[in-house]
Amino acid sequence: MNFLYAAYAATWIIHIVYLGTLVRRYQRLSREIDELKKK
Amino acid sequence: MKRVFPILGLLTAVLLSYALYEALVAAPTEQTMGNVQRIFYYHVPSAWTAFLLFFINFVCSIQYLVRPNPVADKLTNWTVIAIAIAACIAAFVIRPLPEGMEPSSVATTGLAIAGLYFLIKKCFSQTRTDALAVVTAEVGVVFCTVVLVTGPLWARPVWGIWWTWDVRLTSTLVLWLIYISYLMLRRFSTSGQTPVLAAALAVFGALDVPLVYFSIWIFRTQHPQPVIGGGGSIDPRMLHVLLINWLAFLFFAGLVCWSRYRLEILQREVEETQALEAMLEPGSRR
Numbered sequence: 001m002n003f004l005y006a007a008y009a010a011t012w013i014i015h016i017v018y019l020g021t022l023v024r025r026y027q028r029l030s031r032e033i034d035e036l037k038k039k
Numbered sequence: 040m041k042r043v044f045p046i047l048g049l050l051t052a053v054l055l056s057y058a059l060y061e062a063l064v065a066a067p068t069e070q071t072m073g074n075v076q077r078i079f080y081y082h083v084p085s086a087w088t089a090f091l092l093f094f095i096n097f098v099c100s101i102q103y104l105v106r107p108n109p110v111a112d113k114l115t116n117w118t119v120i121a122i123a124i125a126a127c128i129a130a131f132v133i134r135p136l137p138e139g140m141e142p143s144s145v146a147t148t149g150l151a152i153a154g155l156y157f158l159i160k161k162c163f164s165q166t167r168t169d170a171l172a173v174v175t176a177e178v179g180v181v182f183c184t185v186v187l188v189t190g191p192l193w194a195r196p197v198w199g200i201w202w203t204w205d206v207r208l209t210s211t212l213v214l215w216l217i218y219i220s221y222l223m224l225r226r227f228s229t230s231g232q233t234p235v236l237a238a239a240l241a242v243f244g245a246l247d248v249p250l251v252y253f254s255i256w257i258f259r260t261q262h263p264q265p266v267i268g269g270g271g272s273i274d275p276r277m278l279h280v281l282l283i284n285w286l287a288f289l290f291f292a293g294l295v296c297w298s299r300y301r302l303e304i305l306q307r308e309v310e311e312t313q314a315l316e317a318m319l320e321p322g323s324r325r
Contacts, residue, residue: 001074001075003075003078003192003193003195003196004063004074004075004077004078006192007078007081007082007188007189007192007193008059008063008078008081010185010188010189010192011081011085011185011188011189014181014184014185014188015181015185015291015295018178018181018295019295022295022298022299022302025302025306026302029302029305029306029309032309032313033305033309036309036312036313036316039316
């Protein structure tokens with residue numbers, strides 16, 4: 001059972017980490033857009 | 040479109056929860072392996088989703104390369120149509136088909152290739168196909184990573200080892216490495232030719248996908264034999280759970296690709312604006 005839960009947990013950890021990187025990239029891009037608007 | 044995304048997100052969340060319930064609770068327990076077999080409901084749909092995304096990346100890369108040249112573009116169009124027709128004819132004429140192929144799946148695959156090719160061509164401009172190629176490669180790598188992590192977690196209790204240099208496993212690792220190198224190229228190369236080089240790499244990389252898929256038929260491997268198609272058999276309830284999970288992962292992958300695509304387009308627009316600004320005010324940038 002441990003391996004089963006580990007596999008399911010690993011799957012969602014991988015997806016969540018990737019979604020986290022997308023959110024961070026989006027935030028960085030939003031900052032860049034704000035800077036461009038200020039100029 | 041802004042309203043569609045949350046609705047689809049909610050639908051995907053419900054579908055993923057239902058698929059998880061089906062995989063962990065409703066699916067029958069396999070007699071030999073026990074509960075650890077349930078890893079299969081995440082491992083296999085992730086692999087299929089990764090293959091589909093790499094295939095879309097392949098189609099986008101081909102289009103990015105051929106569309107600027109009208110002759111190459113027309114030639115590719117006719118080649119795709121010929122593949123679809125040949126697949127339909129082969130499905131009904133060639134007997135017996137090579138192992139791992141069934142008439143209906145051959146015809147469907149041929150028609151799906153043509154359908155997808157012309158759908159992408161109609162919906163995306165040349166530069167947008169490049170953006171879609173990056174997106175599908177990136178999300179495909181995420182799903183391929185899931186495959187490479189869940190596989191050993193299944194293998195350890197069943198085979199007694201985490202990994203073996205078996206053809207299926209090795210070719211999957213090579214596939215993952217090819218697309219990692221594709222993403223590295225996209226990320227770190229500053230040459231104006233990067234999209235062309237990346238598209239060429241993706242075309243070669245995609246050749247590994249059929250090798251991964253058919254390796255268990257072509258070679259004697261330790262990886263389990265197919266349970267669907269090619270003479271494989273599976274309990275109908277297990278098949279139902281497998282397909283539900285695949286559908287849920289397809290929805291999830293679609294939403295992630297959509298978000299990533301919007302981000303990619305926005306990023307390109309920002310980069311263009313920054314480049315334009317740098318040209319107008321060269322002193323302020325350096």
